[in-house]
Amino acid sequence: MEIKLKVWKQKDAVSEGRLIDYNVNHVSPDMSFLEMFDVLNEELIVKGEEPIAFDHDCREGICGMCSMVINGRPHGPLEGVTTCQLHMRSFKDGDTIVVEPWRAQAFPVLKDLVVNRTAFDRIIAAGGFISVNTGNAQDANNLPIKKEDADDAFMSASCIGCGACVAACKNASAMLFVSAKVSQLAKLPQGQPERYTRVAAMVAQMDKEGFGACTNTGACSAECPKEISLTNIALMNRDYMQAKFLENE
Amino acid sequence: MLDSKIPEGAIETKWSKYKSSVPLVNPSNKRNLEVLIIGSGLAGASAAAALAELGYKVKAFCFQDSPRRAHSIAAQGGINAAKNYQNDGDSTYRLFYDTIKGGDYRSREGNVHRLAEVSTSIIDQCVAQGVPFAREYGGLLSNRSFGGTQVQRTFYAAGQTGQQLLLGAYSSLERQVGMGTVQMFSRHEMLDVVKIEGKARGIIAKNLITGKLERFFGHAVLLCTGGYGNVFYLSTNAMGANVTAAWRAHKQGALMGNPCFTQIHPTCIPVSGDHQSKLTLMSESLRNDGRIWVPKKQGDDRSPNDIPEEERDYYLERKYPAFGNLVPRDVASRAAKERCDAGFGVGPSKMAVYLDFKFNMMRYGRVEATKNGLANASDDEILKLGKDVIKEKYGNLFDMYKQITGENPYETSMRIYPAVHYTMGGLWVDYDLMTTVPGMYCLGEANFSDHGANRLGASALMQGLADGYFVIPYTIGSYLNKEIATKAIPTNHPAFEEAEQKVQGILSKLIGIKGSKTVESFHKRLGKIMWDKCGMARNEKGLKEAIEEIKALRNEFWSDVRVPGSQFEFNPELDKASRVADFLELGELMCIDALNRNESCGGHFREESQTEEGEALRDDANFAYVAAWEFKGESDWQLHKEELKFENIKIAQRSYK
Numbered sequence: 001m002e003i004k005l006k007v008w009k010q011k012d013a014v015s016e017g018r019l020i021d022y023n024v025n026h027v028s029p030d031m032s033f034l035e036m037f038d039v040l041n042e043e044l045i046v047k048g049e050e051p052i053a054f055d056h057d058c059r060e061g062i063c064g065m066c067s068m069v070i071n072g073r074p075h076g077p078l079e080g081v082t083t084c085q086l087h088m089r090s091f092k093d094g095d096t097i098v099v100e101p102w103r104a105q106a107f108p109v110l111k112d113l114v115v116n117r118t119a120f121d122r123i124i125a126a127g128g129f130i131s132v133n134t135g136n137a138q139d140a141n142n143l144p145i146k147k148e149d150a151d152d153a154f155m156s157a158s159c160i161g162c163g164a165c166v167a168a169c170k171n172a173s174a175m176l177f178v179s180a181k182v183s184q185l186a187k188l189p190q191g192q193p194e195r196y197t198r199v200a201a202m203v204a205q206m207d208k209e210g211f212g213a214c215t216n217t218g219a220c221s222a223e224c225p226k227e228i229s230l231t232n233i234a235l236m237n238r239d240y241m242q243a244k245f246l247e248n249e
Numbered sequence: 250m251l252d253s254k255i256p257e258g259a260i261e262t263k264w265s266k267y268k269s270s271v272p273l274v275n276p277s278n279k280r281n282l283e284v285l286i287i288g289s290g291l292a293g294a295s296a297a298a299a300l301a302e303l304g305y306k307v308k309a310f311c312f313q314d315s316p317r318r319a320h321s322i323a324a325q326g327g328i329n330a331a332k333n334y335q336n337d338g339d340s341t342y343r344l345f346y347d348t349i350k351g352g353d354y355r356s357r358e359g360n361v362h363r364l365a366e367v368s369t370s371i372i373d374q375c376v377a378q379g380v381p382f383a384r385e386y387g388g389l390l391s392n393r394s395f396g397g398t399q400v401q402r403t404f405y406a407a408g409q410t411g412q413q414l415l416l417g418a419y420s421s422l423e424r425q426v427g428m429g430t431v432q433m434f435s436r437h438e439m440l441d442v443v444k445i446e447g448k449a450r451g452i453i454a455k456n457l458i459t460g461k462l463e464r465f466f467g468h469a470v471l472l473c474t475g476g477y478g479n480v481f482y483l484s485t486n487a488m489g490a491n492v493t494a495a496w497r498a499h500k501q502g503a504l505m506g507n508p509c510f511t512q513i514h515p516t517c518i519p520v521s522g523d524h525q526s527k528l529t530l531m532s533e534s535l536r537n538d539g540r541i542w543v544p545k546k547q548g549d550d551r552s553p554n555d556i557p558e559e560e561r562d563y564y565l566e567r568k569y570p571a572f573g574n575l576v577p578r579d580v581a582s583r584a585a586k587e588r589c590d591a592g593f594g595v596g597p598s599k600m601a602v603y604l605d606f607k608f609n610m611m612r613y614g615r616v617e618a619t620k621n622g623l624a625n626a627s628d629d630e631i632l633k634l635g636k637d638v639i640k641e642k643y644g645n646l647f648d649m650y651k652q653i654t655g656e657n658p659y660e661t662s663m664r665i666y667p668a669v670h671y672t673m674g675g676l677w678v679d680y681d682l683m684t685t686v687p688g689m690y691c692l693g694e695a696n697f698s699d700h701g702a703n704r705l706g707a708s709a710l711m712q713g714l715a716d717g718y719f720v721i722p723y724t725i726g727s728y729l730n731k732e733i734a735t736k737a738i739p740t741n742h743p744a745f746e747e748a749e750q751k752v753q754g755i756l757s758k759l760i761g762i763k764g765s766k767t768v769e770s771f772h773k774r775l776g777k778i779m780w781d782k783c784g785m786a787r788n789e790k791g792l793k794e795a796i797e798e799i800k801a802l803r804n805e806f807w808s809d810v811r812v813p814g815s816q817f818e819f820n821p822e823l824d825k826a827s828r829v830a831d832f833l834e835l836g837e838l839m840c841i842d843a844l845n846r847n848e849s850c851g852g853h854f855r856e857e858s859q860t861e862e863g864e865a866l867r868d869d870a871n872f873a874y875v876a877a878w879e880f881k882g883e884s885d886w887q888l889h890k891e892e893l894k895f896e897n898i899k900i901a902q903r904s905y906k
């Protein structure tokens with residue numbers, strides 16, 4: 001296949017960026033989207049041009065590092081699939097594909113398609129944990145947990161922290177990401193003692209980082225590669241109200 | 250002779266005695282002691298959290314944009330622990346025994362026993378952190394089987410166990426970041442250790458965003474930097490996984506233990522073409538419910554669904570009736586290679602075998618049908634019920650397979666082939682996890698310690714968390730209690746100056762070559778040499794050739810590599826070049842080590858040393874030792890030996906028949 005690319009190039013955080021045209025020939029349908037970028041970068045380097053910078057690591061859809069907006073959609077056209085797991089068989093010979101970085105005030109571009117997502121780490125540091133020091137734990141089977149609850153918590157916990165939800169949202173809201181962690185811990189008995197202080201602290205940090213407000217459009221969940229459900233946001237909203245109520249008591 | 254500092258006494262009491270007699274550091278002194286932790290995988294994140302909780306001042310580093318993305322995140326199948334929740338005869342001793350035997354008697358009894366002892370606390374800790382392990386309907390934890398064992402001791406979270414464990418450790422780490430006890434430096438790559446008066450006192454790291462070199466002081470340095478499987482170019486490791494931190498430490502005096510011990514995992518998705526950038530694992534847990542086979546007829550091109558039962562050769566079940574599909578990885582990998590080499594391989598490349606789930610889908614389906622009172626369910630209905638069970642257990646793996654190959658594994662057999670997966674070799678450490686450089690420790694996959702010549706499935710996660718949560722918090726005290734009088738050394742000390750200049754020299758040189766070939770092209774060529782000559786089967790002639798080829802390739806690299814751009818910008822090509830430069834040295838040492846070890850053991854298969862049935866044949870009289878290599882200069886290493894003594898396990902030829 002032959003593919004035409006329009007890729008966002010931006011020298012660094014302070015420079016302006018723009019879309020640049022590239023052609024990639026001999027694309028095999030079995031290639032992953034990122035392998036197509038590898039091939040292109042190899043050609044560019046040999047020609048003495050600058051390769052395109054993009055984030056990636058595991059290439060298995062689990063580390064959350066890859067992050068491309070492909071034809072306007074974070075992680076591209078398929079549902080439940082990260083950029084690195086997208087394969088060229090999803091495209092046609094001669095297609096033109098536009099590739100851009102995540103766009104959000106809280107995720108400034110570092111170079112080309114690479115953005116800074118450390119805001120997510122700071123939100124977790126604000127409260128996305130259970131305060132248990134190493135060695136404090138009782139025997140794991142002392143506290144039975146209903147299978148449904150454990151499974152539910154697992155579904156929320158499968159968020160990979162990629163930030164596609166933010167990139168998909170017209171307000172660049174981080175509600176889906178934050179709610180996934182809040183819900184995971186709220187659904188487990190171990191998470192109860194800090195349940196309300198946690199949600200309050202995480203939401204406060206989220207606001208501080210400059211993420212936008214949630215207007216319940218649902219684009220986040222639709223584009224989320226792990227199909228994190230909107231019910232997480234509903235749970236978080238409920239817990240947040242409760243937290244504010246408790247604070248005012 | 251190397252001293253591993255294993256405590257005296259009976260094996261069951263060594264660790265508890267050690268813990269109760271190791272000198273302690275009082276809390277106010279801990280606040281003045283700084284620890285640098287390189288790596289935020291299971292080993293690094295757990296160590297950072299645990300040491301910060303104790304009161305040490307921690308600085309942690311990773312090259313990804315967030316500590317949560319360390320490659321531990323990709324581990325799929327599970328984590329072992331001798332809980333014996335299944336009442337199937339498990340015990341600390343049995344986990345200890347399985348690990349020593351699985352490692353083909355090339356690991357240290359003292360360390361492995363400690364690992365088995367602390368395994369149970371890991372599960373407790375993780376559950377307390379909110380790790381959502383799989384559970385049974387009664388609300389208790391569920392277990393599955395892994396290779397090389399006959400008990401069910403593997404805890405799991407679907408096919409995403411590493412993710413859930415790492416997120417648990419990461420949240421504990423971030424909690425400490427929030428409290429100000431850990432400072433996290435992501436997108437930072439350590440490029441050298443700084444030694445002062447023989448002790449590790451700091452590191453030089455490159456800020457990957459700005460390209461600037463930065464200096465950090467620490468009273469101790471912990472390398473938790475993962476494995477070096479990417480020396481083979483294609484592996485199941487993440488793209489960024491590398492040996493640089495360990496290698497630079499090696500060149501500063503840390504010995505490298507058993508570098509040739511590599512694990513080739515039997516069940517990975519086969520290579521699809523030249524563009525291939527990495528290989529994807531299909532977790533060993535699939536062998537619980539999958540059966541491996543090839544057609545009985547050579548070159549059989551029919552689709553797997555058209556090949557009837559009686560024309561299938563379930564060769565693992567045939568050759569190893571006692572363990573069947575659950576033989577250890579090295580055995581399963583060699584068996585797959587043997588069948589493919591003999592002309593029974595399948596798929597377009599003929600370098601693949603089938604992994605089929607239909608049998609177990611039907612088995613599960615029948616159980617579900619009975620449970621739901623569907624006495625007259627048709628085969629199709631039973632199959633559908635069975636598929637749902639399989640989906641719940643392995644859904645994400647099946648989805649991944651479908652994404653990558655375009656084939657639906659619920660409907661047809663998977664095609665799989667062995668791929669490089671894990672490195673048992675690594676920096677040599679003693680019982681304290683300290684390398685031969687005082688003050689420098691090595692944890693997790695980066696060290697050589699616990700898995701001998703072959704690691705059992707679900708034991709790397711266990712080891713990473715054991716090292717970080719439960720071992721280093723004790724053992725580091727035996728060094729740091731002597732350091733309480735050492736004041737933080739300012740980073741304008743000449744040793745820092747010198748180390749930084751050395752690193753700067755390497756980076757400038759790489760950029761200055763401006764040759765004609767890409768870094769990637771060298772990495773691919775190195776990988777091919779390693780895979781062909783230091784891979785699943787090794788022999789004297791091939792290894793000798795490989796050593797010469799690697800040297801030549803290294804020379805070519807240093808005269809003709811092209812690194813675009815400059816240092817002081819975000820430049821992933823430069824970072825890759827500096828990693829590949831180290832792989833080009835490591836590869837040579839791996840071949841030297843493989844050549845020296847003229848026996849077969851575990852994953853190290855020397856064609857000269859095999860039984861009549863083609864199984865690995867050890868030579869205990871001559872090779873019951875850890876080969877620890879000291880760097881002397883380019884292409885020059887000195888061998889040190891650590892004798893392995895088996896006092897609690899009778900050393901025997903491994904058999905899974």
Ligand SMILES: Cc1cc2nc3c(=O)[nH]c(=O)nc-3n(C[C@H](O)[C@H](O)[C@H](O)COP(=O)(O)OP(=O)(O)OC[C@H]3O[C@@H](n4cnc5c(N)ncnc54)[C@H](O)[C@@H]3O)c2cc1C
Pocket residue numbers: 287288289290291292293310311312313316318319320321322323324325326327328329410411437438439440473474475476485486487490491493494530532670671692693694695706707708709710711713
């Ligand atoms: C696909 C896959 C599946 C697996 N499944 C299982 C399983 O089911 N069960 C099991 O027990 N094991 C499994 N393993 C093995 C296991 O995951 C690893 O051995 C283990 O997670 C390694 O953990 P670690 O903490 O040692 O290193 P890693 O998790 O690899 O972390 C390395 C860290 O070091 C950092 N780093 C490296 N170099 C530098 C540097 N120079 N400067 C700064 N930072 C650096 C990285 O940023 C990273 O944070 C699997 C492995 C793979 C590849």
Ligand code: SF4
Pocket residue numbers: 158159160161162163164165166176177180220223224225226227228
């Ligand atoms: S919620 Fe989904 S899109 Fe958002 S960070 Fe998590 S996995 Fe990515």
Ligand code: FES
Pocket residue numbers: 055056057058059060061062063064065066082083084085
């Ligand atoms: S590279 Fe890890 S999720 Fe895509």
